[in-house]
Amino acid sequence: MSEMKAVVNNICKEFGNDRTRLMDIVRGVQEKLGYVPPEAFELIAEKAHTHRVEVESVVSFYAFLSDKKRGKMVIRLCDDIIDRFQGGEDVAKALSKELGIGFGETTEDGKVTLEKTACIGMSDQAPAMMVNDVMVTNLTVEKIPEIIAKLRETEDPQSLVTECGDSNNAHELVRAMVNNNIREGGPVILSNHRRGGGLRKALTQTPEEVIEDVKGAGLRGRGGAGFLTGFKWELTRKAAGTEKFVLCNADEGEPGTFKDRVLLTERPDLMLEGMTVAAYAIGAETGIIYLRAEYAYLRAFLEDVLNRRREDNLLGINILGNEGFNFDVRIQMGAGAYVCGEETSLIKSCEGTRGDPTDRTPFPVVAGYMVSPTAVNNVESYCCAARIMDMGAGWFSSIGTARSAGTKVLSVCGDCDRPGIYEVPFGTKLRDLLQRVGAEDVAAVQVGGPSGQMVGPAQFDQEISFEELATGGAIMIFSNQRDILEVVEAFMEFFVDESCGYCVPCRVGNVLLKSRIARVRNGEGSPDDLAYLHRLGESVKRMSRCGLGQTSPNPVLSTLKNFRPVYNALVRENTTGRLKSFHIMKAVEQASQIADRRSEVFHA
Amino acid sequence: MGKPRVATTSLAGCFGCHMSFLDIDERILDLIELVDFDRSPIDDIKHISQRCAIGLVEGGCCNEENVHVLYEFRENCDILISFGDCATMGGIPTLRNNIPLKECIDEAYRDGVTVYNPKNIVPQDPEIPLLLDKVYPCHEVVKIDYFLPGCPPSADCLWAALTALLTDKPVELPYELLKYD
Numbered sequence: 001m002s003e004m005k006a007v008v009n010n011i012c013k014e015f016g017n018d019r020t021r022l023m024d025i026v027r028g029v030q031e032k033l034g035y036v037p038p039e040a041f042e043l044i045a046e047k048a049h050t051h052r053v054e055v056e057s058v059v060s061f062y063a064f065l066s067d068k069k070r071g072k073m074v075i076r077l078c079d080d081i082i083d084r085f086q087g088g089e090d091v092a093k094a095l096s097k098e099l100g101i102g103f104g105e106t107t108e109d110g111k112v113t114l115e116k117t118a119c120i121g122m123s124d125q126a127p128a129m130m131v132n133d134v135m136v137t138n139l140t141v142e143k144i145p146e147i148i149a150k151l152r153e154t155e156d157p158q159s160l161v162t163e164c165g166d167s168n169n170a171h172e173l174v175r176a177m178v179n180n181n182i183r184e185g186g187p188v189i190l191s192n193h194r195r196g197g198g199l200r201k202a203l204t205q206t207p208e209e210v211i212e213d214v215k216g217a218g219l220r221g222r223g224g225a226g227f228l229t230g231f232k233w234e235l236t237r238k239a240a241g242t243e244k245f246v247l248c249n250a251d252e253g254e255p256g257t258f259k260d261r262v263l264l265t266e267r268p269d270l271m272l273e274g275m276t277v278a279a280y281a282i283g284a285e286t287g288i289i290y291l292r293a294e295y296a297y298l299r300a301f302l303e304d305v306l307n308r309r310r311e312d313n314l315l316g317i318n319i320l321g322n323e324g325f326n327f328d329v330r331i332q333m334g335a336g337a338y339v340c341g342e343e344t345s346l347i348k349s350c351e352g353t354r355g356d357p358t359d360r361t362p363f364p365v366v367a368g369y370m371v372s373p374t375a376v377n378n379v380e381s382y383c384c385a386a387r388i389m390d391m392g393a394g395w396f397s398s399i400g401t402a403r404s405a406g407t408k409v410l411s412v413c414g415d416c417d418r419p420g421i422y423e424v425p426f427g428t429k430l431r432d433l434l435q436r437v438g439a440e441d442v443a444a445v446q447v448g449g450p451s452g453q454m455v456g457p458a459q460f461d462q463e464i465s466f467e468e469l470a471t472g473g474a475i476m477i478f479s480n481q482r483d484i485l486e487v488v489e490a491f492m493e494f495f496v497d498e499s500c501g502y503c504v505p506c507r508v509g510n511v512l513l514k515s516r517i518a519r520v521r522n523g524e525g526s527p528d529d530l531a532y533l534h535r536l537g538e539s540v541k542r543m544s545r546c547g548l549g550q551t552s553p554n555p556v557l558s559t560l561k562n563f564r565p566v567y568n569a570l571v572r573e574n575t576t577g578r579l580k581s582f583h584i585m586k587a588v589e590q591a592s593q594i595a596d597r598r599s600e601v602f603h604a
Numbered sequence: 605m606g607k608p609r610v611a612t613t614s615l616a617g618c619f620g621c622h623m624s625f626l627d628i629d630e631r632i633l634d635l636i637e638l639v640d641f642d643r644s645p646i647d648d649i650k651h652i653s654q655r656c657a658i659g660l661v662e663g664g665c666c667n668e669e670n671v672h673v674l675y676e677f678r679e680n681c682d683i684l685i686s687f688g689d690c691a692t693m694g695g696i697p698t699l700r701n702n703i704p705l706k707e708c709i710d711e712a713y714r715d716g717v718t719v720y721n722p723k724n725i726v727p728q729d730p731e732i733p734l735l736l737d738k739v740y741p742c743h744e745v746v747k748i749d750y751f752l753p754g755c756p757p758s759a760d761c762l763w764a765a766l767t768a769l770l771t772d773k774p775v776e777l778p779y780e781l782l783k784y785d
């Protein structure tokens with residue numbers, strides 16, 4: 001008890017007893033104690049000048065936080081459909097067998113807790129899992145006994161890394177077995193460039209001119225929605241307020257997306273350069289990188305990059321001798337919540353509360369972090385901005401299509417020979433990409449992850465761009481061997497798990513969509529069910545508050561549109577009016593046992 | 605040709621929906637100009653005697669008899685309407701859905717503080733229908749054509765829906781009739 005007190009006191013003090021740093025405080029407590037004991041809630045609340053319920057609601061909201069004692073080592077196996085199709089289910093069984101516990105349980109010796117989690121950003125080296133912060137990739141059933149034996153012996157997850165991955169993955173502050181798998185670079189981001197070139201040029205211009213350049217280049221946000229970055233910066237600059245903020249969205253929660261992982265590993269300076277350009281353009285002095293908890297293994301490395309930039313006067317006071325231009329950046333760790341990639345939710349999380357999205361008027365550009373004007377952009381967007389400064393708006397807009405300038409860094413996973421990172425100009429045909437990644441017999445491609453759309457061969461001649469096939473980066477490939485509706489059901493399960501639960505259409509609607517898909521998959525559906533799925537999907541889209549619910553029905557709606565024959569083959573016209581999915585004998589089974597007699601009505 | 609027939613029933617409901625139906629007051633005289641009533645608690649006819657144009661169902665299904673009745677309605681009615689929140693969503697009875705059936709029965713018949721049950725038996729007379737594992741809204745058991753929400757739906761709402769169906773007009777209920785807060 002007194003140990004707990006001391007830990008809480010120290011950590012709260014470390015973060016200035018500041019309630020807006022609650023995320024860091026509870027993360028710190030968990031790091032020290034293995035969990036956040038309910039007895040600590042009151043203490044933390046007292047120290048950080050907030051209420052017990054605030055602390056509890058943070059702990060209960062995030063998947064990686066727990067108020068129950070857990071093992072010294074927490075194994076989190078990726079449960080995404082990509083991993084499942086690559087043997088993840090057998091790996092899960094092997095883990096369970098080797099440890100002698102089920103998922104959600106802890107071994108008796110208190111050493112290991114076993115859990116499942118959504119995509120951890122390793123889809124190109126699936127199946128994958130995390131042990132505490134350590135990534136373990138390319139799992140096979142055969143490897144499991146050895147892995148578990150080693151963990152039992154060393155109690156140090158890092159001992160699993162016997163061979164580091166390529167490039168910065170082998171950096172002494174990373175030392176991960178992760179591989180970049182960069183298959184094709186492009187001119188904007190994954191090519192060679194001068195460090196700091198963009199920032200230096202930006203500082204020779206006025207902030208207004210910088211914004212004009214970014215607008216002129218036609219840069220659109222790379223996080224998915226494609227909002228014009230220059231316009232966003234202009235709105236933030238013009239918004240009333242003395243303090244402004246630059247936030248970098250490195251939450252990368254969309255399953256199948258892992259390009260920011262690679263950019264954070266290989267282009268952190270470019271990203272920070274872009275953030276610094278943004279700060280200059282907007283008039284901001286503080287920046288935050290919101291780093292998803294899954295990428296904690298990159299944290300020390302990124303802190304080091306920040307320190308080097310401070311030393312080189314690329315961050316800090318009077319940057320590059322520019323009198324009055326001050327900017328510094330801190331890293332905010334997430335704690336396992338997909339919805340925190342949504343910008344208002346991300347801001348809430350940075351402010352130390354649950355990641356509940358908020359209504360989007362006012363927009364963050366007017367009232368964001370700490371109710372001040374805030375520009376939230378994706379990692380890749382900042383990288384692009386830095387390159388635009390260096391190479392010019394005209395150069396950038398000459399790449400890509402009319403309404404989608406530049407290149408897109410794609411993360412390709414699933415059924416193909418060469419999964420990994422491809423930087424391609426916008427306008428690249430999907431068919432062309434599929435050929436380059438070595439994908440044959442492709443039945444379907446999920447473009448943009450679960451919140452995007454599932455397309456079939458009829459759409460393969462469309463191009464990757466905001467006009468046709470928009471994606472935040474994810475390209476998930478499914479061969480003819482795969483059951484499309486299994487994928488849809490898995491995606492709906494993801495949304496059910498990740499909904500913040502604030503609004504009914506999303507909280508309830510996704511559950512209903514998922515169970516109706518299951519009915520159809522069981523062969524118990526009728527054409528009425530398809531009409532229902534369509535209607536409900538449209539309602540959830542229209543009636544939900546944030547982007548999560550507004551896109552969550554997409555797996556259902558896009559497959560209803562593009563894979564209708566798959567559905568049609570599964571449903572039968574209902575001629576009796578009785579639903580096949582209702583099984584009376586099963587429904588009375590329990591009561592029949594309790595009363596120790598058969599059904600008088602239905603037992604023939 | 606005779607008048608169209610209407611059947612009604614209350615399954616796992618509280619009869620509140622039927623009471624609300626009776627709140628159409630003197631309009632019931634207009635209604636019986638339009639229709640003949642078949643099976644219904646209102647006339648106490650126990651089984652549907654001929655094909656009906658409309659079946660109105662109050663309450664969801666909590667036991668096997670509810671399912672049996674609902675099947676009879678589905679088989680014999682052209683249009684089946686779930687009316688009231690219990691029928692459309694399961695309603696209050698679904699509060700038991702998160703509790704295992706055995707616990708419900710033990711609490712009600714064996715362990716409850718006011719229970720006197722020296723033989724420690726549970727209801728098992730064949731006359732008593734077996735409970736279902738959980739309470740189901742009607743549309744999870746049979747195909748339902750129309751849903752009228754509300755606890756209960758107002759008499760005006762029921763009246764508007766019925767008269768529209770009986771006079772072959774589209775069922776377009778104004779917002780006020782479906783708004784409950």
Ligand SMILES: Cc1cc2nc3c(=O)[nH]c(=O)nc-3n(C[C@H](O)[C@H](O)[C@H](O)COP(=O)(O)O)c2cc1C
Nearest residue numbers: 221222223249251252253341342343377378381547
């Ligand atoms: C549920 C949800 C999750 C999101 N996750 C991310 C994410 O992981 N990374 C990201 O950059 N944008 C994500 N977004 C989009 C952000 O809300 C925001 O639009 C984006 O960060 C803006 O940056 P950009 O204009 O540079 O793309 C997400 C949106 C929603 C609705």
Ligand code: SF4
Nearest residue numbers: 500502503506546549
């Ligand atoms: S749409 Fe879903 S995630 Fe977004 S606020 Fe509503 S419940 Fe939360």
Ligand code: SF4
Nearest residue numbers: 617618620688689690
């Ligand atoms: S909906 Fe309301 S009034 Fe109707 S049966 Fe249920 S509880 Fe009673």
Ligand code: FES
Nearest residue numbers: 078080119122123
């Ligand atoms: S890590 Fe498993 S799908 Fe991304």
